[in-house]
Structure formats: structure tokens, C-alpha cells
Amino acid sequence: MKKFDLKTKKLEYQERKKIKISVIEEESKKIKKIYNNKNISKEKIKNNHHIYIFSNLNDNLNYYNEENKYGCVGLYNLGNTCYMNSCLQILIHLPQFIYKFIDSAPEFFEKSTKPTPISNMFYELLSNISNNQITSFSPSNFKDSFTSIHQEFFGNLEHDTQEFCRFLLQDFNCELNEVVSPSSYKKELPRSNKKEMFFNYRKDCLSKEASLITDLFIGFFSFEYICECGYKEYTFSQFLDLPIQMNSSIGGFDLFQMLQNNFYKKSYVDMGENCSFCRRTSKKYENMKIALLPNILIISLQRTNPKNGMKNEASVKFYEGLDLSEIIDTEIQRTNSTKYKLFAISNHIGNINTGHYYSHIKIGQNWYCFEDSKVYKIGAQIDMNTKEVYTLFYKLKDY
Numbered sequence: 001m002k003k004f005d006l007k008t009k010k011l012e013y014q015e016r017k018k019i020k021i022s023v024i025e026e027e028s029k030k031i032k033k034i035y036n037n038k039n040i041s042k043e044k045i046k047n048n049h050h051i052y053i054f055s056n057l058n059d060n061l062n063y064y065n066e067e068n069k070y071g072c073v074g075l076y077n078l079g080n081t082c083y084m085n086s087c088l089q090i091l092i093h094l095p096q097f098i099y100k101f102i103d104s105a106p107e108f109f110e111k112s113t114k115p116t117p118i119s120n121m122f123y124e125l126l127s128n129i130s131n132n133q134i135t136s137f138s139p140s141n142f143k144d145s146f147t148s149i150h151q152e153f154f155g156n157l158e159h160d161t162q163e164f165c166r167f168l169l170q171d172f173n174c175e176l177n178e179v180v181s182p183s184s185y186k187k188e189l190p191r192s193n194k195k196e197m198f199f200n201y202r203k204d205c206l207s208k209e210a211s212l213i214t215d216l217f218i219g220f221f222s223f224e225y226i227c228e229c230g231y232k233e234y235t236f237s238q239f240l241d242l243p244i245q246m247n248s249s250i251g252g253f254d255l256f257q258m259l260q261n262n263f264y265k266k267s268y269v270d271m272g273e274n275c276s277f278c279r280r281t282s283k284k285y286e287n288m289k290i291a292l293l294p295n296i297l298i299i300s301l302q303r304t305n306p307k308n309g310m311k312n313e314a315s316v317k318f319y320e321g322l323d324l325s326e327i328i329d330t331e332i333q334r335t336n337s338t339k340y341k342l343f344a345i346s347n348h349i350g351n352i353n354t355g356h357y358y359s360h361i362k363i364g365q366n367w368y369c370f371e372d373s374k375v376y377k378i379g380a381q382i383d384m385n386t387k388e389v390y391t392l393f394y395k396l397k398d399y
């Protein structure tokens, strides 16, 4: 993290204030215009502020489709907030997410009986950065809203971008959950039919939570326990990202190998409970696989050693294209696409508490670097074997 410098902070602050004011002025001008054109009551405009933002966003949707000179708006660092900016920029530049978000969010704000502060503020953020006049924007309203809910993020300490990302996606999932009254979808099934059991489990999950987050980011693991007597039992769980603990630091790592070692594995486990067939307590084999891949796959490299808090700075080789057909559970999915394309990475430099985050994001044919208020084009290639790569964002190739 850059050293704290009062003079530059003050300048940054004045700059931020200036931009905030210009954005508000710009907005009120547009609201007035809508008011005059459509002859709607002032009260209605006030209540439907998000609809105005929505139309404003729609006008600027090209922003997400193609590169243009306004396409990349930086986010000011509000004091160690690069962890937040790095993640926000990646979501902002993920059209599949943004389209769904602006498609569903306004309806939610309208009908939701529960508060949706994070989604509201994210919406406002989108609306502001889609304003062609600015090159950088201060996400202070968003941050205030986020920290009012997650108080551990309050203040100016550096935080983990992976943790922030998980919280944020969970907030969206919770706020924009389309299931009004969660039910339970339970069907008694023979314990031997893995595929049916899995799709039953998934239906049950979706009967409780269904949102743009479950559509886009949620994947599933399958676990198979094999008793010494040969009897098999299955369980499943959901994942929002694939966390990979980086243990040894001898030489470099290979992303595909790490995925294979962590999520397609067989190990001995002591279940501590009796086998429901032979009734003996015994050690079992556990087979872990990926039951269903998400449309957007997040891979979180866990560079911090949980024992001593030290950062593993080994380099990781990663790939623009990633085919996971070898590590999925073929008993459950055979026909689904398994080919991914890298579209963004969050990088981390320096040590855990004082480090700095920045993102590489592919827009059109080119990679861009987003580092707080600085945004610049890198070109068609980026280095894919680095010590700084921290979180990787892939999307299904044909998605």
C-alpha cells in the first residue's frame, strides 16, 4: 500500500468532492429533463429514482459491449480500499452479471419488503460510472453502505479482496433472492442413485435461494464415501468459489494441477459414524469431485499460511483457456460444457497487511489494468505465470 501522504490525500479528497458534486448536478439535470418530457409528478420521480438510473444505464450499455474511450472509469482509493476496488471493477466489467443485475434489481427495489442497501448502492455506483463525463469515481457511498452491514470492514485497514468478494456476492444473493417463501424440496430417493440424489439436492437448494448469484456463480461438489464393505453414500455441497490452499513453496505452481489435486481427490476419512449397511464404524474412502460447474468460476488462491500468517509468494502458472472435463463428476454431468475462458484476475503485491490489490480485466480483445483511479490498456497479452495472481475469474466459453 502506498504511504499515507496528507497532501495527496487532501488533493484526492478535493478531487473526489468535485467529482461527486458534478455527478449530482449532472443527475439532477437529467432528472429534470425526464420530468419535463414525460410530465410525471415530482413525487413519482423521487420514488422511482432507480427507474431513472435504469434508463440512464440502458443508454450506456454499449459501455459493456465494446471498448470506447469512456469505457474504463477508475475508482478512487478511499484509504486502503484497493481490496474493494479490485473486486468491484471485475464485477462491473462482467456483462453477464451487469445485464442480469440491472434487469432484476429495479423490480426488487420496488417490491421488496426487506432492505436492499448493498444492491441499491451498487446500482447507484453503476449509474455514476456509466456517466461519460468522468474518468474516476469515488465509491464512498457504496463503501459506507457495505461497512454499515459488515462492520469488520469499517475504518481504513487493508482487507482481503477474496473475503470482500464472498460477502458481496452473498449480500446480493440474499437481497435479490427471488424465493419469497422458502420451501423444502425433499423427495425420498434410493440412496444408491447418485445422479438423482444430486438433482434432488440442487432442486432443494433452489427452492430456498434463487438469484442472479445462484444462476451465475454457484457450483456444486459431490462427495462419495465408500465403506470397507463396499457400500457407497453420497453427499453434496454448494460452492461460490474454489479456494486453493498453497502449502509448499518449492518451485512454482500450475493452476490446473492445483485444481486437480484439490477438487478431484480420493482420501481416507474417519466418518465417526456407522456405515448404514454393515453397521460397523470404519474408515472410508472419500471421493471428492465437482458435480456441477458454475457459469462464472472464481478460483481463490489462498496465499496466506493459516499457521504463521506468512504469504506464499510462489509463482502460479495459469491459462487463458481452462478445460475442466477431467475433474468433473461424470456420473452426474456428461453433456455440459467444461471449457472456460479467463476474463479477469485480481493481483496482490506485498505482504498481507500492507499489500496492494489491482486487477487485470479483458474488455473486447484487450487486457486492461485497473488500479484504483488509474486505468490503462495493456494489450492482447498478459503474463500468465506470476507471483501476484490472487483470484482468477473464468466464464464458460460459450456462455
Ligand SMILES: [Zn+2]
Binding pocket: 227, 228, 229, 230, 231, 275, 276, 277, 278, 279, 280
Ligand atoms: Zn459398510
